[in-house]
Amino acid sequence: MARAGAARVHGVDSGAASVAWATAHYASRNGDGPVTVARGDFARMSTDELLATAPTPLPGRLVVTSNPPYVPLIPEADALRRSISGGTDGLKWAPAIIGHGRALGSDLGLTIGSYSTPRTAVRLLEDAGYRVHAVTLCPLPLGDFTLSHMERVLALEEAGEAVLWRAGREVPAYFIVGLASRWVGDGTDIDAPAGRLTGDGLLELLRTAARSRTPRLETLDGPRPDGWTGPLRVLDLPPATVRHHW
Numbered sequence: 010m011a012r013a014g015a016a017r018v019h020g021v022d023s024g025a026a027s028v029a030w031a032t033a034h035y036a037s038r039n040g041d042g043p044v045t046v047a048r049g050d051f052a053r054m055s056t057d058e059l060l061a062t063a064p065t066p067l068p069g070r071l072v073v074t075s076n077p078p079y080v081p082l083i084p085e086a087d088a089l090r091r092s093i094s095g096g097t098d099g100l101k102w103a104p105a106i107i108g109h110g111r112a113l114g115s116d117l118g119l120t121i122g123s124y125s126t127p128r129t130a131v132r133l134l135e136d137a138g139y140r141v142h143a144v145t146l147c148p149l150p151l152g153d154f155t156l157s158h159m160e161r162v163l164a165l166e167e168a169g170e171a172v173l174w175r176a177g178r179e180v181p182a183y184f185i186v187g188l189a190s191r192w193v194g195d196g197t198d199i200d201a202p203a204g205r206l207t208g209d210g211l212l213e214l215l216r217t218a219a220r221s222r223t224p225r226l227e228t229l230d231g232p233r234p235d236g237w238t239g240p241l242r243v244l245d246l247p248p249a250t251v252r253h254h255w
């Protein structure tokens with residue numbers, strides 16, 4: 010984010026190993042530079058308490074982003090892998106994160122999976138005063154833990170609330186879904202020239218992507234659902250061996 014132009018970046022994670030790794034790899038060397046990382050629990054701490062974990066005051070106008078645990082899991086599996094578990098619908102953490110963005114009146118970047126009840130995610134954002142502005146999709150194989158605990162993912166797929174990428178694949182994959190949302194506040198709406206991406210529209214977008222045969226997600230080049238014409242990116246992640254996750 011700093012390389013993309015953010016003047017100041019502060020990261021918060023509740024896991025000691027995550028904070029140690031991110032600090033070693035990304036924090037500014039002198040500890041009070043533009044990039045800092047601290048331990049904090051966004052579900053238990055107030056927005057002011059989270060801001061206070063930064064070693065130097067953060068600027069007034071902020072953007073909140075989060076890549077929280079988002080895999081829908083039954084409670085027994087949830088307890089086994091807290092760093093990826095998003096509760097039974099994959100959105101366990103979303104209300105807390107959206108609440109912090111709302112408290113700050115900030116634009117918000119939230120990551121979910123295409124199986125994490127995307128329709129509900131858009132509704133939570135809209136109810137809180139956000140409108141989805143841009144979407145980033147990134148195809149990814151399902152992880153081993155998810156593959157061995159598929160009860161909730163399959164139940165949500167069956168109910169039409171989750172999208173897996175199965176086209177021509179032996180093992181299904183999913184899409185990481187980045188939702189960049191603009192804060193429009195209570196009541197006032199923006200008359201976006203790109204139209205409005207609804208929850209139904211996002212589900213349709215994901216179903217369209219899931220008909221693709223290649224990670225370029227070529228089916229997205231046709232007309233968009235709901236006439237939404239906002240920014241849509243497709244990304245390839247580096248291989249798992251160079252990604253770090255606890």
Ligand SMILES: C[S@@+](CC[C@H](N)C(=O)[O-])C[C@H]1O[C@@H](n2cnc3c(N)ncnc32)[C@H](O)[C@@H]1O
Nearest residue numbers: 021022023024027049050051052076077078092
């Ligand atoms: C999917 S990983 C993302 C890790 C890293 N931020 C990234 O984007 O690569 C989810 C992270 O959320 C952290 N986490 C889970 N619950 C949290 C909470 N209540 N407060 C702060 N961090 C939390 C976990 O420790 C884990 O590192």
